Amino acid sequence: MRSANPFRRFARTVLLAAAFAVLFTPALVGPGRVASAAQVQGADGYRITAMHLAGILKAARAVISDSQDIINDHTMGDKGITGEVVLQAAKMSFSMAEGEYLKPFDMANLDTSTRPGKLIQALLDSIVEVVDGVQERINRKNVGFKGFLPSVFTAEVAERFKVKVGRLAEIRLTAPVDYVRNRAHMPDKWEHEVIEGQLRSPEHPMGEHVSEFGLLNGRPAYRMISPEYYEPSCLACHGEPKGKRDITGGKKEGGKLGELGGAISVVIFQ
Numbered sequence: 001m002r003s004a005n006p007f008r009r010f011a012r013t014v015l016l017a018a019a020f021a022v023l024f025t026p027a028l029v030g031p032g033r034v035a036s037a038a039q040v041q042g043a044d045g046y047r048i049t050a051m052h053l054a055g056i057l058k059a060a061r062a063v064i065s066d067s068q069d070i071i072n073d074h075t076m077g078d079k080g081i082t083g084e085v086v087l088q089a090a091k092m093s094f095s096m097a098e099g100e101y102l103k104p105f106d107m108a109n110l111d112t113s114t115r116p117g118k119l120i121q122a123l124l125d126s127i128v129e130v131v132d133g134v135q136e137r138i139n140r141k142n143v144g145f146k147g148f149l150p151s152v153f154t155a156e157v158a159e160r161f162k163v164k165v166g167r168l169a170e171i172r173l174t175a176p177v178d179y180v181r182n183r184a185h186m187p188d189k190w191e192h193e194v195i196e197g198q199l200r201s202p203e204h205p206m207g208e209h210v211s212e213f214g215l216l217n218g219r220p221a222y223r224m225i226s227p228e229y230y231e232p233s234c235l236a237c238h239g240e241p242k243g244k245r246d247i248t249g250g251k252k253e254g255g256k257l258g259e260l261g262g263a264i265s266v267v268i269f270q
Contacts (some may be wrong), residue, residue: 002220011102045220047211049116050266053123053171054209054226057264058082059090059222060127065150065233074144081138090127097145119169119268126160149237151190155184168269174225175262176200179238189267190214191225198225199260206258213270230261 211224243256
């Protein structure tokens with residue numbers, strides 16, 4: 001089944017390319033048209049900004065997910081998976097992904113005086129800081145499983161992002177209730193209704209996000225939820241047989257390739 005996550009197709013290839021790029025180029029900007037300030041104004045601006053935030057985080061998650069065999073290789077020391085390498089790989093796959101909403105910002109020259117620029121830069125910085133913060137752990141020899149899972153990466157990035165942007169926005173990982181392992185990822189009422197009523201519906205177009213303007217904790221906000229589907233690298237922990245313990249000690253969910261396994265939820269407050 002073809003993945004609805006366009007970033008997954010590039011993750012392993014661009015990780016190596018990004019490592020090379022970090023050594024020989026000061027900045028990397030993807031091809032294609034660049035989102036201008038005019039494109040991120042008004043109601044459509046919330047959508048474009050939210051899709052960029054979700055897309056960049058998905059791309060980085062794909063790199064971490066597809067690098068698990070390297071991260072957990074007990075024979076290797078320095079694996080070269082630094083924050084900058086992961087970020088460049090995420091930028092590359094993000095810039096190559098399909099879809100009009102993925103026309104990239106010039107991420108080498110973000111205007112952080114604007115809300116979109118500030119939010120995107122905060123996410124980019126959070127990705128680098130989280131990966132750089134686990135270098136000692138992932139580069140430790142004679143230790144197999146390192147515990148630096150995509151879900152752990154995402155949660156730590158979300159926390160750093162929240163600290164950086166304060167009350168401007170939030171981003172986090174959530175999932176169907178029956179697939180939630182960490183209660184911090186439990187969907188709220190709106191997320192739950194979207195997941196069960198739309199994203200899990202056979203009629204819902206695969207990969208299509210759901211969004212609306214509404215209230216969150218009494219504050220007007222734009223909310224968007226972008227689905228994620230089980231990929232081959234996910235099934236080692238989340239696949240079959242259901243109930244069997246995986247490498248983390250958790251019980252496998254019995255998930256199937258291409259099945260909805262989670263979602264990235266973005267909130268941008270007005």
